[in-house]
Amino acid sequence: MSDSxxxxxxxxxxxxxxxxIRQAIREGCTTLTAIKRRTRAGMGLCQGRTCQxxxxxxxxxxxxQDVAELVPDTSRFPVRxxxxxxxxxxxxxxxx
Amino acid sequence: xxxxxxxxQVAIIGGGIIGCFIGYYLSARGMDVVVIEKADLCSxxxxxxxxxxxxxxxxxxxxxxxxxxxxxxxxxLADELDYDIExxxxxxxxxxxxxxxxxxxxxxxxxxxxxxxxxxxxxQRETHRAQPCLSDHIIGSTVCPLDGEVNPFALLVALDxxxxxxxxxxxxxxxxxxxxxxxxxxTEVATDxxxxxxxxxxxxxxxxxxxxxxxxxxxxxIRPRRGQIxxxxxxAPLIGAYVMSAKAIAAKHRAVAVHENNSGKDDPMQFxxxxxxxxxxxxxxxxxxxxxxxxxxxxxxxxxxxxxxxxTSTIIPALKGVNxxxxxxxxxxxxxVGGPVIGPIGEYANFIVVTGHEGDGVAVAPSTAKGVADxxxxxxxx
Numbered sequence: 001m002s003d004s005x006x007x008x009x010x011x012x013x014x015x016x017x018x019x020x021i022r023q024a025i026r027e028g029c030t031t032l033t034a035i036k037r038r039t040r041a042g043m044g045l046c047q048g049r050t051c052q053x054x055x056x057x058x059x060x061x062x063x064x065q066d067v068a069e070l071v072p073d074t075s076r077f078p079v080r081x082x083x084x085x086x087x088x089x090x091x092x093x094x095x096x
Numbered sequence: 097x098x099x100x101x102x103x104x105q106v107a108i109i110g111g112g113i114i115g116c117f118i119g120y121y122l123s124a125r126g127m128d129v130v131v132i133e134k135a136d137l138c139s140x141x142x143x144x145x146x147x148x149x150x151x152x153x154x155x156x157x158x159x160x161x162x163x164x165x166x167x168x169x170x171x172x173l174a175d176e177l178d179y180d181i182e183x184x185x186x187x188x189x190x191x192x193x194x195x196x197x198x199x200x201x202x203x204x205x206x207x208x209x210x211x212x213x214x215x216x217x218x219x220q221r222e223t224h225r226a227q228p229c230l231s232d233h234i235i236g237s238t239v240c241p242l243d244g245e246v247n248p249f250a251l252l253v254a255l256d257x258x259x260x261x262x263x264x265x266x267x268x269x270x271x272x273x274x275x276x277x278x279x280x281x282x283t284e285v286a287t288d289x290x291x292x293x294x295x296x297x298x299x300x301x302x303x304x305x306x307x308x309x310x311x312x313x314x315x316x317x318i319r320p321r322r323g324q325i326x327x328x329x330x331x332a333p334l335i336g337a338y339v340m341s342a343k344a345i346a347a348k349h350r351a352v353a354v355h356e357n358n359s360g361k362d363d364p365m366q367f368x369x370x371x372x373x374x375x376x377x378x379x380x381x382x383x384x385x386x387x388x389x390x391x392x393x394x395x396x397x398x399x400x401x402x403x404x405x406x407x408t409s410t411i412i413p414a415l416k417g418v419n420x421x422x423x424x425x426x427x428x429x430x431x432x433v434g435g436p437v438i439g440p441i442g443e444y445a446n447f448i449v450v451t452g453h454e455g456d457g458v459a460v461a462p463s464t465a466k467g468v469a470d471x472x473x474x475x476x477x478x
Binding site for chain 1 (some may be wrong): 266398399
C-alpha cells in the first residue's frame with residue numbers, strides 16, 4: 001500500500017483521493033461546488049461535513065488563494081438528514 | 097479598450113448542456129471554439145436537474161422527434177466520448193390516479209404510437225407488478241422503454257475533456273459584460289477576463305439569455321422558471337423506470353391552463369402536475385419538482401420542498417421513511433413562445449441563440465446541438 005500523499009482519502013463517503021481532487025482543480029475547477037459536481041466530493045451522506053475543509057485547503061494551495069477568500073458550497077436545507085415524512089409535515093410558513 | 101485574450105471561429109456563451117454539446121460537435125469537426133462560462137461548467141439548470149430523459153411526455157411533432165433522435169444518440173455517446181456518463185435505459189412510467197387521467201393518456205399515447213414511439217399501456221395489476229412500491233390507488237400507467245437517465249455532471253466532464261482534446265478552450269469565471277459590434281455583426285465578446293474575438297457567437301446561456309440579449313438590445317423571449325428537488329440517502333433499488341404523474345399531460349390535453357401565471361404561491365407543484373421520482377445509479381432517490389416563476393431566485397422554499405415530499409410519498413409510500421440529505425434548486429429557461437428559441441435573432445446575422453428548452457434540455461441536447469453545429473459549420477448560419 002502506497003504511503004504517498006496523493007493516495008490518501010479526502011472524501012470518505014464517496015471514496016475520493018487527494019489526487020482526484022487535485023486533478024479536478026487542474027482541469028479548471030475553481031470552487032468547492034465545481035469540484036463537487038466534477039468528482040462527487042461532498043455528495044455523500046455527510047454532505048461535505050468531513051471533507052469540505054480539507055478540500056478548501058487543497059484548493060487554496062493549488063490556486064494560491066487564501067482559504068478565507070474561497071466560497072463554500074451553497075448552504076441548503078436540511079442541516080442533517082431528515083425523514084421525507086417530516087419534510088412533508090412542513091407547510092406554509094417562512095421560506096428556508 | 098479591453099484586451100483581446102483569445103480568438104476563435106465560434107464563441108459559445110454558456111457552459112451548460114447545450115453550450116458544451118454545441119462546443120463538442122463544432123470542435124469535433126475541426127472548428128476553433130471557445131466556451132465562455134460565467135461561473136463553473138454545469139452551474140445553471142444542467143447542474144440542478146433530475147437527470148431523466150423523456151420522449152414519452154412529448155406529443156408527435158418536432159419535440160418528439162428531437163427527443164427520440166437524442167435517445168438514439170445517447171446510446172453510443174459513452175463510447176464516442178470515452179467516458180462513463182452513466183446512461184441507463186430503464187424506461188419511463190407515467191402513472192394515472194384518476195379515470196380522467198387514464199382517458200387522457202389513452203388518447204395521447206395512441207397518437208404517439210401512430211407516430212412510431214414505443215409506448216405500452218399497463219392496467220392496474222400490470223402497473224403494480226412492474227413497480228410494487230407504488231401506492232394501491234394508482235389505477236394504471238403507460239411506459240416507454242426508450243426513455244433513459246444520464247448523469248449530467250459526468251456528461252459535462254466528458255464534453256469538457258472532448259472539447260479540449262479537439263483544441264477548443266473553456267473559459268470559466270468569465271461573465272459576459274458586453275460586446276463589440278461592427279454593422280450587423282458581433283465581432284467580440286467582452287468578459288470579466290478579457291475579450292474573445294469570434295466569427296460567430298452562440299448564446300446558450302439558458303435562463304440568463306435575456307440578460308445577454310439586453311447587452312445587444314435584443315429581446316430574447318425567455319424567463320427563468322425555478323425547479324426545486326429533494327435528494328435522499330442511497331437506498332436499495334426501489335424503482336426501475338422513473339415515475340412521472342399523468343396530471344401534466346391530462347391538464348394540457350384538456351386545455352387547462354398549466355403554465356400560466358403560476359407564481360408558486362398556492363402550490364409550487366401545481367397539485368402534483370410536476371411530479372417526478374427517479375433513482376440514480378448510486379441509489380439516491382431524486383424527488384421533484386416545482387415549476388415557479390420567482391425571477392432569478394434559485395433558493396429553496398419550505399413550501400416547495402414540503403409539497404414535493406408530501407406528493408411523492410402519496411405515490412410511493414415507502415419514501416416517507418427515507419432520509420432527505422440534500423435539496424437544490426435551479427432556473428430553467430422557460431420559453432414565452434411555446435418552444436425553444438433557436439437561430440439567428442435580431443439584427444445580428446452571426447448571433448445565434450439556442451435556448452428555451454425549459455426542463456427538456458438534456459433530453460434533446462445531442463440532436464439540437466448537432467443540428468446547430470451543422471448549420472454553423474456549413475455557413476447557413478453566421
